[in-house]
Amino acid sequence: MLIAIALISAICACQATATPENVNSSVPLIPRKKLFGNPDFTYVRMSADAKLIAYLAPYKDVINLWVQPLDHVLKKQQTAKPVTFDQGRGIENFQWTYMPGILIYSQDKDGDENWRLWKVNVTQEPFEVTVLSDTKGVQANIESKKPSHPEYIIIGLNDRDQRHV
Numbered sequence: 074m075l076i077a078i079a080l081i082s083a084i085c086a087c088q089a090t091a092t093p094e095n096v097n098s099s100v101p102l103i104p105r106k107k108l109f110g111n112p113d114f115t116y117v118r119m120s121a122d123a124k125l126i127a128y129l130a131p132y133k134d135v136i137n138l139w140v141q142p143l144d145h146v147l148k149k150q151q152t153a154k155p156v157t158f159d160q161g162r163g164i165e166n167f168q169w170t171y172m173p174g175i176l177i178y179s180q181d182k183d184g185d186e187n188w189r190l191w192k193v194n195v196t197q198e199p200f201e202v203t204v205l206s207d208t209k210g211v212q213a214n215i216e217s218k219k220p221s222h223p224e225y226i227i228i229g230l231n232d233r234d235q236r237h238v
């Protein structure tokens with residue numbers, strides 16, 4: 074409730090000050106794309122062994138998953154590789170597992186919002202992708218993972234009642 078009130082007053086404040094008469098025309102407008110477009114990259118995460126970073130960034134204008142060795146990032150080398158090539162809704166989240174080079178991400182098919190979990194091994198190209206959950210109409214989420222058991226993750230499925238996500 075407090076947030077809503079704060080936002081409304083902020084919008085009112087903008088409208089009050091940004092009238093056409095007092096817009097300083099020598100100050101360039103912020104392009105719409107910068108405010109509402111895809112970020113250059115986001116959700117940067119380092120692998121457990123600190124060798125790789127993964128992040129979300131556009132591939133052909135759709136947010137996809139990318140990886141790059143950390144030492145290349147530090148040397149500003151342009152060696153990032155896309156892991157996914159989604160052209161629908163894009164990739165919204167992923168996690169590193171505690172296994173070296175193993176990422177888990179969720180991706181739906183053609184925007185159907187049935188998030189399937191995929192495992193990808195990015196230690197060697199071509200990246201090896203395996204689907205972990207592929208039941209139609211069922212959403213899958215990572216519930217837990219532990220460094221003491223790197224080879225396991227716990228996945229939650231809403232297969233008994235699909236109202237629960």
Ligand SMILES: *[C@@H]1O[C@H](CO)[C@@H](O)[C@H](O)[C@H]1NC(C)=O
Pocket residue numbers: 097098099100
């Ligand atoms: C408009 O912006 C320019 C550049 O920032 C500044 O030099 C100028 O003083 C501003 N004019 C007014 C009327 O605020």
Ligand SMILES: *[C@@H]1O[C@H](CO)[C@@H](O)[C@H](O)[C@H]1NC(C)=O
Pocket residue numbers: 172174175194195196197
């Ligand atoms: C990932 O790929 C590397 C290189 O092919 C391999 O050595 C490693 O065992 C793979 N990891 C898993 C968990 O499959």
